[in-house]
Amino acid sequence: MKALTANRLTDGEVVFWTGADWSERFIQAAVFEESDVAEGAEAHAKSQFTLVVDPYLIEVAPVGGGLAPVSYRERVRAMGPTNKPDHGKQAVGGDDIAVLAGAHGAARSKGRVDLIRRK
Amino acid sequence: MPRLIRWRDGQAVWAEDPFTDVDDDQPVPQGDVIVSLARFQREGRTLLGEGRNLGVRLAADEAPESLIIDLARLAVVCLAFPKFRDGRAYSAARVLRERMAYTGELRAVGDVVLDLAVPVLRCGFDTVVPADSSSPDQWTAAARRFRHVYQRSADGREPAFAQRAKGEMSEA
Amino acid sequence: MYRYDDIDREMLADRVAEFRDQCGRRLAGEMTEDQFKPLRLMNGLYLQLHAYMLRIAIPYGSLNAAQLRKLAQVSRTYDRGYGHFTTRTNLQLHWIKLKDAPDILDELAGVGLHAIQTSGNCIRNLTADPHAGATADEVDDPRIWAEAIRQWSTFHPEFSFLPRKFKIAVTASPKDRGAIRVYDIGLRLHRDDEGALNFEVLVGGGLGRLPHLGPVIRERLPVRHLLSYLQAILRVYNRHGRRDNIHKARIKILVASLGATEFARQVEEEWSLTDKEAVDLPATELARIRAGFAPAGFETLPPLSATFESARAADPALARFARRNVLPHKHPGYALVNISLKSIGETPGDCSAEQMDVVADLAERYSMNEARVTYEQNLLLPHVKLDDVPAVHAALVDAGLATANIALISDIIACPGLDYCALANARAIPIAQDIARRFADPALAETVGELKIKISGCINACGHHHVGHIGILGVDKKGEEFYQLSLGGSAEDDAALGQVLGPALSADRVAPAIDQLVEVYLRERREGERFIDTFRRAGLAPFKEAVYAQAH
Incomplete structure (x- = not known):
């Protein structure tokens, strides 16, 4: 499964493609099961160069309570820096952030095996 | 005829290009031509003897010092920018202008765009074939944007330290 | 410290105007990201994980109070109220918006600060010994020469698109506080037997994927020829450095593959053909720059301060701070005071806007209006009277800046x-x-x-x-x-x-x-x-x- 992410041109904010628009929240990201559909969305995003910079596809996988990006880097992007919990998207909080934070733990324990296997 | 931007009296203008750029595997046509260094080294004397204007194009890894013997007889030297970020031609241009005293046309070709106007002109190029849709007016404006320079280069601009020395003299 | 004149100020103003135009064209869709990226990078603007990051140059790590206050104000207004000092003595702001970048650079230019050449394959911001002007073992103030290089390398037309980035460090002491052996060029000032100032020139050090310690390619370069010799080194590199593989494009690879002897020979040959008078600064200009770093009114003081001695005897925290963070100065009765940005549990190198304001106040009041940034990601007040160390310490304690751990295990670079x-x-x-x-x-x-x-x-x-x-x-x-x-x-x-x-x-x-x-x-x-x-x-x-x- 894949999602499409980028940084917004004007302010660099991490955004996710919802299927119709760009959202700041990972939970609103469209999830692509088919790779050709995902690649089509990516190609469309590359044409939106006045809105976003460097769009690319990321791997996502189920974790306890929802979905999360497989790579640690992408979870940091979806949440914010781990040294400053009051900065980035995590500062707002919410259920989706809790799911991502749980995946952080998963990556350091056996849960990670599931993530990698699905990848 | 392809057009190029020519720098003349501090102003960029459109100019016609009378030269034909000839690949190594093409026969040399009549008239003014630009050939590669390899071809120049093989056929240069003959071509020069035919009473035409001759130019040489140097790839980014070819040394301008290769042209030392016949440099005064060349009408144009083209230096290649294979990529925007490849800056070898700036050194080659300064060597040609400042060390080898070349006074003919020095042409920047390849991935040369408006945002390179300052280094291109400062290193001694006087014509460019722009790879973007930039206009001579934009090149003129870009070249005039900086009122000062900190170092001497092939364009003869007076560096800041020389301006400062004058300022002191006028105060004295 | 060197003060900008009208020419320096107009250079910055013209650069900001140029970047404002480029940002405008990008936001209006007249430029693609591929075209814009190298331009924003040359103005220190990166795109990182969460936002844009602006890397502000602090040439040779020297700041005055007005500059530090401006950094505080910019980080409050346009970022999240803090900044991160780096091993290159730059300040990075991590939450910048592209649309604000020209305004930020405008504000910085007002106090002689900028982000020029803090990225890109050009000659980057210079670093120098953070103890310059304050340490007894220096033969000259290395910042004079660093400033000469700063001007010469700024918007250098020939060296704006080198094979890879290029970093130069300058020191003037036998003790290396500038890590000069891991720089593309390391310059160490020394006096020869006749008392003349020379540079020892090291080329081809660097860390990264293939770390090298830089070999000496010339032991004695007369200082007046510094810039023409640098031009010769850079020209050999620009012409012959590898461009086919980004991991092998630094000058260290060229020096290692040719061997230091052959590289030095090529530089000497290039230099012998160089019109040195056209490149090297005239004596009048060097004197003008030197005047900017003239020592400013040190008082004649006894080497020991009764105030300081009794205070440290009474306060174990001050005693520890004095042991770890306070160093002797070349003038009796003065000291260098290190300010650790490594409070336990905090982010190494981070400094809040409030802390920047505190350090600015202390620099102005107690350190001849000077503060320094060190490559070990700390700050330093270079000229503090021993009599004033207790007051400075107390102010640092209040600001959470008095951690007494310089060079200890918790003084970590990250x-x-x-x-x-x-x-x-x-x-x-x-x-x-x-x-x-x-x-x-x-x-x-x-x-x-x-x-x-x-x-x-x-x-x-x-x-x-x-x-x-x-x-x-x-x-x-x-x-x-x-x-x-x-x-x-x-x-x-x-x-x-x-x-x-x-x-x-x-x-x-x-x-x-x-x-x-x-x-x-x-x-x-x-x-x-x-x-x-x-x-x-x-x-x-x-x-x-x-x-x-x-x-x-």
Whole structure:
């Protein structure tokens, strides 16, 4: 499964493609099961160069309570820096952030095996 | 005829290009031509003897010092920018202008765009074939944007330290 | 300090106008990201994980109070009220918006600050000995020469598109406080037997994927020819440095492949053909720059201060601070005061806007309006009267800036790592925080003594891990963070590259491994030995045994 992410041109904010628009929240990201559909969305995003910079596809996988990006880097992007919990998207909080934070733990324990296997 | 931007009296203008750029595997046509260094080294004397204007194009890894013997007889030297970020031609241009005293046309070709106007002109190029849709007016404006320079280069601009020395003299 | 004249100010104004135009064209869709990216990078604007990052140059690490206050104000207005000082003595703001960037650069230009050439394949911001102008062992103020290079290298038309980035460091003391052996060019001022000033010129040092210590290519360069000689080095590099492989494009690879002798020969040949008078600064201009760094009114003071001595005798915290953070000055009765940005549990190198304001006030009131940034990610007040050290210390305590750990195990260099950086493979900051917490007890840290830990979140080595007494490199193993430890590196006079200890460790194993390494050192050390001395004598084996034995 894949999602499409980028940084917004004007302010660099991490955004996710919802299927119709760009959202700041990972939970609103469209999830692509088919790779050709995902690649089509990516190609469309590359044409939106006045809105976003460097769009690319990321791997996502189920974790306890929802979905999360497989790579640690992408979870940091979806949440914010781990040294400053009051900065980035995590500062707002919410259920989706809790799911991502749980995946952080998963990556350091056996849960990670599931993530990698699905990848 | 392809057009190029020519720098003349501090102003960029459109100019016609009378030269034909000839690949190594093409026969040399009549008239003014630009050939590669390899071809120049093989056929240069003959071509020069035919009473035409001759130019040489140097790839980014070819040394301008290769042209030392016949440099005064060349009408144009083209230096290649294979990529925007490849800056070898700036050194080659300064060597040609400042060390080898070349006074003919020095042409920047390849991935040369408006945002390179300052280094291109400062290193001694006087014509460019722009790879973007930039206009001579934009090149003129870009070249005039900086009122000062900190170092001497092939364009003869007076560096800041020389301006400062004058300022002191006028105060004295 | 050097003060900008009208020419310097107009250079900055013209640059801001140019970048405002370029940003406008990008936001209006007249330029693609591919076209814009190299232009924004040349103005220090990166796109990182969460936002744009602006890297502001602090030339040779020198700041006055007005500049520091402006950095505080900009970080409050346009960022999140803090900044991150780097190993290149730059300040990075991590939450910048592209649409604000021209306004920020406008504000910075008002106090003579900018972000020019803090990225891109050009000559980057200069670094110099942070003790310049204050240390007794210098033969000249290296900032005079760093400023000459700053001007010469700014918008250099020939050297704006080198094979790769290019960094120059200048020192003027036998003791290396500028890590000059790991720079593309390291310059060390010294006097010859006749008393004339010369540069020792080192070329081809660097960290990153293929670390090298720079060899000396010329022992004595008369100082008046500095710029023409630099032009010769840069021209040889610009013409012949590799451009086919980004990992082999730094000058260290060219120097290593030609050999230092052949590289030096090519430079000398190029230099012999150079019109030196056209490039080198005239004596009048050098004198003008020198005047900007003239010592400003040191008083004649006794070498000991009764005020300071009685205060430190009465206050153990001040006594510890004086032991660790206060250094002797070349003028009797003055001191250099280090300000650690390594409070236990905080992010190394981070400084809040409020703290910047406090340091600005202290610089203005007590340090002849000067503060410095060190490559070890700390600040420094270079000219404090010993009489004033207690007051400075008290103000630093109030601001959370009085951590007495300079050069100790908790004075850790760490790059931003995977918490911010688009290039990183692993986080560096939390590792530094974990280690520092274990040595939070100042008595324990002092018992361990000088121990330099340096952490990089990727092979680019912004955290200088190769030259840490203990180096820590973050690597990615199948999406998970791992850390490779190395021992025995040094960036100073005894410069050396560290040796890898063993297989990479998981994140939660790193801080315990540091404990184990320290235990071995405390067990094995002989009288007067620092950690690195014990390592050099005893070798890797006992340390390796301690960290990896339990794995069996």
